[in-house]
């Protein structure tokens with residue numbers, strides 16, 4: 446249905462502390478992100494940005510409050526239904542000791558080689574295909590080592606193959622040079638133009654690319670219109 450292609454996010458009175466930890470991370474967080482909105486999430490290191498994304502992915506459960514996707518409490522979703530709603534590009538991209546093909550199929554196990562090649566071109570990683578091995582190129586510990594920028598692109602390629610209505614990106618350009626950063630941001634913006642997007646970023650310079658910015662500070666969130 447059409448609804449599967451949309452994603453609106455609502456946080457209602459969310460409180461969060463890690464289990465058995467006295468420290469309060471999030472306190473009475475309320476906000477709504479409309480379908481198709483592109484949101485930057487900023488705040489000092491350790492303020493809880495990754496934690497907030499990890500509540501949306503249900504890696505952690507809120508201590509109190511409700512998170513809704515399309516007005517449905519995420520605790521009601523089956524695991525596969527929740528996975529179908531979102532693509533996640535985590536802060537650290539894990540490369541498995543396996544072929545390039547299998548490293549990409551983490552995003553979508555049903556993708557065929559033509560789709561994998563097309564997505565590698567999109568993220569400008571097609572130079573990895575220049576060897577005789579093609580998609581059988583071995584990556585990871587016993588294979589070709591990828592640079593920081595190449596790892597990020599693999600993470601984005603996986604998300605593109607998944608093709609969900611919501612994309613969550615945790616510092617996708619951290620520690621990249623300016624040119625690589627610009628390339629990666631334009632790939633993301635082009636491919637997610639119509640989708641709901643939340644990107645954690647330290648760099649205020651990127652705010653102009655987003656519809657609005659949320660600042661996480663003192664356990665609470667403040668919306669700044671760009």
Ligand code: ATP
Nearest residue numbers: 463466470488489490491492493494495496497536
């Ligand atoms: P950064 O910008 O450095 O990535 P962040 O805003 O993403 O920081 P989080 O990783 O969400 O911050 O961490 C928020 C707080 O929660 C920190 O004080 C951190 O030490 C704590 N924390 C994170 N993960 C856990 C965990 N698994 N158990 C207990 N405390 C945690």
Ligand code: MG
Nearest residue numbers: 494495496536
């Ligand atoms: Mg983080």
